[in-house]
Amino acid sequence: MPEKKFPHKEANRITKFLDLGFNGSDRFPVDVKKVALELTPEFNKDPITAVDGNSIGKSVDGMLVKHPTKEEWAIFYNTDVVHPGRTNFTMAHELGHYMVHRPVLNKTKFECGEEDMLDENQQGIDIEAEANAFAANLLMPNHDFRAQADGQKFSIDLMQHCANRYGVSLTAAVLKWLDFTKKRAIGLLSEEGFMHWSKSSNSAFRSGRYFATKKNCVEIPEFSLAAEEQYSAEARNGVRHGPDIWFPGEEVIEHSIYSEEYGKTLTILVLDDAGGYSDPGDFSEDDELLTDSYTNFINNGQNPY
């Protein structure tokens, strides 16, 4: 059984090379195509030899394919997906499968056949979530993200700056910020009054502030800005709500951006540093909630970019 590969570690390996090879303005956004074509042959006897876009309808964003006869791989991405940040994330996601899952699952498949691969997934290795973690860390390395965001007050402008710098969507930048921030904060995407997904920062989660969107159909509070489903600069820049709008007895600052194009609202709730409660009994369930927002998204046929 080959050694289990960790998405963060694999992303960091590439990050170190890129940090050495580039400086200043050339470093970001990461050119995923170039990384795949130029770096994978350096370290692997079965490199990626093609990264090609094509029109493949609405069904898939991208895929990793093995050559039928040669020891080579290809990443194909869908050019019908128009947003560049999303394409970049898709390519990085497929590269994640190559780096993290190819050595492990390929061997398993070789030895035990396809059903075992499925079993392994059912035992809790969520390869889609792992590929997303790889992509987020490759495109937005911790050290650089920290340099951009550390000590700064949350704002959509700050998130937009990060999204532009890394060539990712605003949503991807927000999810990264939630991974990184010490503040209690929650991101969520809603449509017609219900949440598609939600992700809490660690400290928000530990204080019991989260929405269990995977298990339940969670409604948006009636008097929130998200419920209005229209764009306003005021909502974008953040509005402080009194207690009991979002959470009992607790004030929050709500930033909401409604997208006319998608009919969806991206909301970030920033909570004060104290407050909430802690319920250690919930932790195991919640570790899952913390990590699966990307996956929820994908399972719902939407992607976090």
Place this chain on the structure above:
Amino acid sequence: MANVLGAKIKELRKEKALTLEQLAEKIGSGKSYIWEIENKGVKRPSAEKLAAIAKALDVTTDYLIDDTQTEVSDDLEKEVFYRKLGQLDKGDQDRIMDMIDAWSKK
């Protein structure tokens, strides 16, 4: 796997300018039920509910469930790693196979 049924229901509902509440009321369910069918695609409605939804949207049940999705062929399943393709539009499937073929012959 794409939630074809849900997407269809959402599109028809919006064409008729019905809110979630209005459609839910017509078929005697909660609005979260409709939302989940449209957006999560996890709940397969019962035949009875499906008939009620079809009626409320002025279409046939067949129209709602009939689609051009086909099971992914073994050939494609073999080539593509780590994507649960589930069902794919036949045209998309052919395009993907063509793309893989073209690369394989290089």
